[in-house]
Amino acid sequence: MPAGLHAAAVLALLLVVAMVRAEITSFCKCTCGPNSIILELTREGLSNLPLAQEPIDLDSLSPIACMNCTRALCSKANRDLCNDAGANEEITPLCFRKLLALQHTMNAAMASRPCVALPGKDMPF
Ligand SMILES: *[C@@H]1O[C@H](CO)[C@@H](O)[C@H](O)[C@H]1NC(C)=O
Numbered sequence: 706m707p708a709g710l711h712a713a714a715v716l717a718l719l720l721v722v723a724m725v726r727a728e729i730t731s732f733c734k735c736t737c738g739p740n741s742i743i744l745e746l747t748r749e750g751l752s753n754l755p756l757a758q759e760p761i762d763l764d765s766l767s768p769i770a771c772m773n774c775t776r777a778l779c780s781k782a783n784r785d786l787c788n789d790a791g792a793n794e795e796i797t798p799l800c801f802r803k804l805l806a807l808q809h810t811m812n813a814a815m816a817s818r819p820c821v822a823l824p825g826k827d828m829p830f
Pocket of ligand 1: 762772
């Protein structure tokens with residue numbers, strides 16, 4: 706393969722990888738007895754929790770979002786989580802990931818990587 710073509714192929718691959726990474730959001734499902742809640746493991750998702758027991762320390766969030774899907778996070782996020790649960794019920798955290806819409810992906814990719822010279826930078830999104 707000619708060198709220029711090879712470089713273009715690598716750049717295209719990196720862009721695809723960046724977008725796929727950006728479109729995956731992690732969530733934490735917290736279950737306690739009959740109750741369950743779903744937390745979006747992002748700064749936005751964790752900063753607006755009306756039933757929080759105490760504010761979540763957003764600066765301590767791990768870059769590997771699922772690392773923060775813990776019993777401690779679940780119990781901070783909702784003070785009523787274990788209401789109606791039996792005395793020996795425990796919180797069970799479950800991390801899962803979800804693909805978000807393409808438009809959102811584009812926005813996230815553009816917003817989080819301002820230093821990457823994207824071809825067609827003035828495309829309307
Ligand atoms: C998130 O996880 C990291 C690494 O385990 C931990 O140090 C930090 O305290 C956690 N933050 C919250 C809000 O749970």
